[in-house]
Structures are given as C-alpha cells and as structure tokens.
Amino acid sequence: MALVQIDNVSKIYQTGEVQVKALQDVTLSIDEASFVSFVGPSGSGKTTMLNLIGCLDKPTKGKVFVDKDRVDTFDRIQRAAFRGSVLGFIFQAFNLFQVLTTYENVEYPLVMIKNESASKRKEMVLKVLESVGMLNQKDKFPDQLSGGQKQRVAVARALVTQPKLVLADEPTANLDKKSAVNVIRLMRSMRDEFKTTFIFSTHDPGVMEEAEVIHTLEDGRLV
Amino acid sequence: MIRIFKIALRNLMRYKRRTLLTSLLITLGLLMVILFSGLAGSFKEMMIGQITDSNLAQMQIHKKGYVSSIDTSPLNLTINQKGYKKIEKMLNENPDVEAYAPRIKLSAMLSNFTETTNIRLNAIDPDKEIKVCPDVSERMKFSGSQTPDILLRPGEIIIPEKLAAGLKIKIKDSVVLVANNKDGSVNGLNFTVAGIIESILGPQGKEGYMHIKDAQSLLRMEKPEIIEIALRIKKFDKLNDVYKDLKPALAKFENKKGKPAFEIHTWEKLSPFSNIAKMIDIMTVSMKIIMIAIVLISILNVMMMSVYERVREIGTMSAIGTAPGKIMSLFLAEGLSLGLISVLAGNIIGILGIYILNIYKIRYAFGRQDNLLLSPTISFSELAWVSAIVLLVSVFATLQPAYKASRMEPVDALGHV
Known part of the structure; x- marks a missing residue:
C-alpha cells in the first residue's frame, strides 16, 4: 500500500449559506520516499489537500489513509498523537517559536511530544542541524535569522522526530528566488538522506521544477 | 516540567512591560494584605494581651448565673x-x-x-x-x-x-x-x-x-x-481547647437541684473588645478577598491576551503534535510563574515593610489610653497561607484561557490573522 492513499475525497466548507467545494472526488496515492508537489492557482485546494493528509482537518466525504491508518476517523487526541509520531510540518511563515533558540526550536518536538532522554535529544538535534547547515546558528533566536535560515530550522524541526512524511504548505512563498530553490533542494537532499516522503504545495514554477511528482489541482479537482 | 516552566518564563519576558505591570499590581495587593494583617493582627494581639494580662485574665469561673x-x-x-x-x-x-x-x-x-x-x-x-x-x-x-x-x-x-x-x-x-x-x-x-x-x-x-x-x-x-x-493557661493559642476541656469537667459539679453549679467563660465572652477583634478579622478577610479579586482579574486578563496574541503559535504547537494537555500545562505554568514572581516580590517587600514599621515605632491612642506602641508582626504560617491563596488563584485564573488554547483546532489557529 502507498504511504498516502486518498479515496474519493471531497471537502465542502459552509460559510453562512454559501457552500465552498474545496476538494471534489479526489483519488490519488503517494509512495514512500517520494518528493511530491501539489500545484495550482490560489483557491485550487492545495492547502485543503495538505490539511487532510496532515490530519489537521477531516474530509466531508471519502477516506484518507496515511501509513496504513485511516486517519479521517481519528478524534482530536488521536490526530495529535499521529501528527507527532508520523508527520512533520513546514509552514509558509516558518512558525518558529520566538522565545526559543534554533537548538531549542528543533529540540521542542523531542521534549514536548517524544519525551526523549536528554542525551538522545542532543545527539538527534545536532545531527539534523548539521544536515541542514544550521549548526553554527544553534544559539540564535528566530529574529536573528534570515528567512532562508528560518526555513532551514523549520525543516530541521520537521525532520528531527524522523517522521515518515513531511508536509510543507508553500514553504518558499516568503523567500526570495535563490533561497526558495535552496530550501527545496535542501528538502530533497533530506529526503535522500532520511528516506522521508515530502509533499509540498507551491505555485512557483521555479520550485515546481524541483518536484519529482506533480499533482495539479484546479477548482478542487485533480487535472 | 522544568522545560515547560522555562518556556513559560520566556513567554512572560516576551511582554516585559505587561508582565511587570501585572506583577506589580499583584505585588501591591499582597503587600497591602501583609501590612494590614501585620498591623491589625498586632493591634488585636496587643489589646487582647493588655485586657487579659492586666485585668480580665484569660478565663473566669463563676457561680452559675453570675455573668448574666x-x-x-x-x-x-x-x-x-x-x-x-x-x-x-x-x-x-x-x-x-x-x-x-x-x-x-x-x-x-x-x-x-x-x-x-x-x-x-x-x-x-x-x-x-x-x-x-x-x-x-x-x-x-x-x-x-x-x-x-x-x-x-x-x-x-x-x-x-x-x-x-x-x-x-x-x-x-x-x-x-x-x-x-x-x-x-x-x-x-x-x-x-x-x-x-x-x-x-x-x-x-x-x-x-x-x-x-x-x-x-x-x-x-x-x-x-x-x-x-x-x-x-500555658499557651494562649490553646485557649479554646482548654476551655472545651474545662467546661465539661466543671459541669460535673452540681448544685442541690442537680444542675451545674458553676460556669466558665473565656475573655471573649467577658470583654466588648472581642467584637472589635471580630471586626478586625472581618476586615482582614475583606482585604484578602480584594487581593484575590486583583489577582484573579489581572492574571485572567493577561492570560486571555496572551492566548489571543499567540493563536498561530498555539496552532503550530498543535499541528506538530503537542497534546492538548501539554498546551494547557504550558499556559498554566505561565500563570503560575506570574503568580510566583509576584508572591516572591510581595513577600520580600511586605517583610521589609513590617521591618521598617518596627524601626519607626508607631504609637497610637485607643480610648483613654495614649502612647500605645504598635509592633507589627506577621507569622510564617500567615505568609504561607496568603502566598498559597495567590498561587491557587493564579492557576484558577489561567484555567479558562489555558483550556481555550488547548481546545483550538490547529487548522483554524494556523489560519488566524
């Protein structure tokens, strides 16, 4: 079975009396260790798709399987536990914790979610920081880093728990072109190093080129 | 747990002015209670001491019906x-x-x-x-x-x-x-x-x-x-216990009609000052209630603002898998830390205030008595009790905002502007 299996999924948002069909009857599968991109214009359903795969939201209809678990039936607590153990997240606005240093931001999931021992945490954090090239910035706070550096820290935070799948919603939207390509290449090299599946959304053609598999969405449908 | 408090403290320091003002407010409330308790308590103790040690005695035994x-x-x-x-x-x-x-x-x-x-x-x-x-x-x-x-x-x-x-x-x-x-x-x-x-x-x-x-x-x-x-009696704080021992023992002595021959009363039943002492106690409790209100409102306000300002951050915590209970504990630790800082400051300033009042010797007149010297003191148990109230109220005031934070759906919180 594929790492991610989406079966006939629809998502409809109700805003007052208006229904917005964010996804309509989407079926797809994503293999392990692949480097996949969802592309499409704004409002095409990219973020909704990532939210459903990332157990952040539930579909109106259809089934979502991630790592053989049917995640659309999970309750809040189960979804939180699943996200902490199987998934990693990279956000468009980096979403680093402002009060924590680079090292502490990367260490956060190991302390608050995984409850790893101090020695194991140190080993894992230093390894992943070295991999993303941020070891020499480990004592800096987020506001002392550039956008590209922040996103590298975010990549490290997403990878430190050794998740099977990393989801990145527009990870390069807040970066200049050079930094954007660098971050995507970093993600791909991480995929090569850790065999982690990466799924990201983008509407930047330069970033799209770096993906190995591209799924295009338009008005909530796969095209 | 240490890490949770470390994060809580850093989040408090993130909004230095707000934390300082809130802490100052709670510290002043606590200081007010400590000074009032010290002054009122010592006034009460002094007056009771003067009444019982120089005239009335701590208890009196009479023939039944004498006191009425x-x-x-x-x-x-x-x-x-x-x-x-x-x-x-x-x-x-x-x-x-x-x-x-x-x-x-x-x-x-x-x-x-x-x-x-x-x-x-x-x-x-x-x-x-x-x-x-x-x-x-x-x-x-x-x-x-x-x-x-x-x-x-x-x-x-x-x-x-x-x-x-x-x-x-x-x-x-x-x-x-x-x-x-x-x-x-x-x-x-x-x-x-x-x-x-x-x-x-x-x-x-x-x-x-x-x-x-x-x-x-x-x-x-x-x-x-x-x-x-x-x-x-040997220990004045045991007055009521000794009274409870002596009363039934005395009741065993009966008159010819088979009824208790004697009666015993503590100073409280014999002196009108006991009503003033009760009023002092009520005023001290009132001061504590005011302090509780200050702590409750100020911490609730700060923590509600803190949650509102950090919705996206809460969404990030939740998205990456932090359990709702952990998110709640992060905010509870923040409220508790704010209370703890204020308690430390309030106690230090309060004790210092009492020390200064003792140096500058307050003299007062009461009724026909002049030049009475007030020596404010506060017991460790009273300090511990007041501090515990502040800490408990701090946690209580944080419960609602912390619960709200822990119940946020990550998909909504991440989209918050």
Whole structure:
C-alpha cells in the first residue's frame, strides 16, 4: 500500500449559506520516499489537500489513509498523537517559536511530544542541524535569522522526530528566488538522506521544477 | 516540567512591560494584605494581651448565673470554700492551666472624709493575681518609682486615676470604704491609698483593687467566699481547647437541684473588645478577598491576551503534535510563574515593610489610653497561607484561557490573522 492513499475525497466548507467545494472526488496515492508537489492557482485546494493528509482537518466525504491508518476517523487526541509520531510540518511563515533558540526550536518536538532522554535529544538535534547547515546558528533566536535560515530550522524541526512524511504548505512563498530553490533542494537532499516522503504545495514554477511528482489541482479537482 | 516552566518564563519576558505591570499590581495587593494583617493582627494581639494580662485574665469561673447579672455585682452568687477546693483540685490536675486566682467583685462607697462616690472594686490575693495577670502592676502608680515587692497589703487600696483626680486623693491618703453585704447590712473600713491605677478598655477596666481578706471583712463573710476564679493557661493559642476541656469537667459539679453549679467563660465572652477583634478579622478577610479579586482579574486578563496574541503559535504547537494537555500545562505554568514572581516580590517587600514599621515605632491612642506602641508582626504560617491563596488563584485564573488554547483546532489557529 502507498504511504498516502486518498479515496474519493471531497471537502465542502459552509460559510453562512454559501457552500465552498474545496476538494471534489479526489483519488490519488503517494509512495514512500517520494518528493511530491501539489500545484495550482490560489483557491485550487492545495492547502485543503495538505490539511487532510496532515490530519489537521477531516474530509466531508471519502477516506484518507496515511501509513496504513485511516486517519479521517481519528478524534482530536488521536490526530495529535499521529501528527507527532508520523508527520512533520513546514509552514509558509516558518512558525518558529520566538522565545526559543534554533537548538531549542528543533529540540521542542523531542521534549514536548517524544519525551526523549536528554542525551538522545542532543545527539538527534545536532545531527539534523548539521544536515541542514544550521549548526553554527544553534544559539540564535528566530529574529536573528534570515528567512532562508528560518526555513532551514523549520525543516530541521520537521525532520528531527524522523517522521515518515513531511508536509510543507508553500514553504518558499516568503523567500526570495535563490533561497526558495535552496530550501527545496535542501528538502530533497533530506529526503535522500532520511528516506522521508515530502509533499509540498507551491505555485512557483521555479520550485515546481524541483518536484519529482506533480499533482495539479484546479477548482478542487485533480487535472 | 522544568522545560515547560522555562518556556513559560520566556513567554512572560516576551511582554516585559505587561508582565511587570501585572506583577506589580499583584505585588501591591499582597503587600497591602501583609501590612494590614501585620498591623491589625498586632493591634488585636496587643489589646487582647493588655485586657487579659492586666485585668480580665484569660478565663473566669463563676457561680452559675453570675455573668448574666454581672452589672449589679451580686454578692449572693458566691463560691464557698468547699466549691473553691473542688475547682482548685480540678485546675491543679489540668496540665494546661498555668495559674489561677480567687477574686471578690464588689461595689462600695468611697469617701475622702469630705466627698463620697461609688467605686467598683476587685478584691485580690496579690501573690496569685500577679501570676494570672502579670501586667497588672504596669497600669499602677505607686509612691516610689518602682513597683513594691507586694502589690497590695491588707489595709491598702488602689483606686482608679479618674476617681482619684475627682476626689483629689493622693497616694498615702486615708479613705473610707462603705459597703453593703449580701444581707443588706452596712459596714465601713479605713484604708490607705497605696497606688493609682489607669483605666483600660472594658467594664472591668475602671475598677480599684483591694486585698481579698479586707473584702471578706468588709462584707462580713463568716466563712471565706469568693466571686470568681481568674485563670491563665500555658499557651494562649490553646485557649479554646482548654476551655472545651474545662467546661465539661466543671459541669460535673452540681448544685442541690442537680444542675451545674458553676460556669466558665473565656475573655471573649467577658470583654466588648472581642467584637472589635471580630471586626478586625472581618476586615482582614475583606482585604484578602480584594487581593484575590486583583489577582484573579489581572492574571485572567493577561492570560486571555496572551492566548489571543499567540493563536498561530498555539496552532503550530498543535499541528506538530503537542497534546492538548501539554498546551494547557504550558499556559498554566505561565500563570503560575506570574503568580510566583509576584508572591516572591510581595513577600520580600511586605517583610521589609513590617521591618521598617518596627524601626519607626508607631504609637497610637485607643480610648483613654495614649502612647500605645504598635509592633507589627506577621507569622510564617500567615505568609504561607496568603502566598498559597495567590498561587491557587493564579492557576484558577489561567484555567479558562489555558483550556481555550488547548481546545483550538490547529487548522483554524494556523489560519488566524
């Protein structure tokens, strides 16, 4: 079975009396260790798709399987536990914790979610920081880093728990072109190093080129 | 847990001015309570000490029914020799009783040979009385500058200062006391004024003193009788416990009708100051309630703002898999830390404030008493109790915002602008 299996999924948002069909009857599968991109214009359903795969939201209809678990039936607590153990997240606005240093931001999931021992945490954090090239910035706070550096820290935070799948919603939207390509290449090299599946959304053609598999969405449908 | 508090403290330091102002508000509330408790508590203790140690004693035993007719100083409700012996035996067997003293309370006419007036007298056994009311002599002025070895000898009287001033009586003057005994016959005796006593609060605060043997002669008691037994216990904070021990023991002594022959009362039942003491306690509790309101509102306000400002951050925590309980504990730790910082600051400043008040010695007047010195103190248990209230209220005030944070859906929180 594929790492991610989406079966006939629809998502409809109700805003007052208006229904917005964010996804309509989407079926797809994503293999392990692949480097996949969802592309499409704004409002095409990219973020909704990532939210459903990332157990952040539930579909109106259809089934979502991630790592053989049917995640659309999970309750809040189960979804939180699943996200902490199987998934990693990279956000468009980096979403680093402002009060924590680079090292502490990367260490956060190991302390608050995984409850790893101090020695194991140190080993894992230093390894992943070295991999993303941020070891020499480990004592800096987020506001002392550039956008590209922040996103590298975010990549490290997403990878430190050794998740099977990393989801990145527009990870390069807040970066200049050079930094954007660098971050995507970093993600791909991480995929090569850790065999982690990466799924990201983008509407930047330069970033799209770096993906190995591209799924295009338009008005909530796969095209 | 340490990491949670570390993050909580850093988040508090993120909004330095807000944290400082809130902490300052709570600190001031706590300081107010500590200073008020220290001042009011020491005022109360001082007044109680003065009443019980110089005049009333901590407890009194009377013949049943005496206290309800105390204003008329009835002479027919006396404790005879047999009754006194029984009570004496009971008191000697109680390890918490430090001392006791027999007294006769009477009203008489005092004359300086030209003018006559009423006087209420407390007839005492000086040796025993000084053990029950060790500060009684502090209210008295004698001919010399020092208190004599024997407070009062037979044939001597100590009269209240207002009365002495009114009749122009001086120490060593001769006076005559005329009194009715319980049968209504009149008797008179000459006395030498040995001292003048200043008044204190309460119905027994304006009494003169005479020797108990003189009172028995004046009242023509064929056999020794007394009106009351004043008690002092070893630890004043055990007053109610000792009272609860003595009351049933005393109730075993019955009169001919098979009813309790004696009654016992603590100072609270005998002095009107107990109502003032209760008012002080109510005011102290009111101050604590005000402090609780300050802590509750200020921490609730800060934590609600904190949650509102960090919705995206909460969404990130939740998205990457932080359990709702952990998110809640992060905010609870923040509220608790804010309370803890304020408690530390409040306690330090409060103790310092009490220390300064003691250096600058506050003097005050109460009723007819001037130049009373107030020495504010606060016990460790009181500090611990007030601090615990602040900490508990801090956590309580944080519960709602913390719960709200833990219940946020990550997909909504991440999209918050």
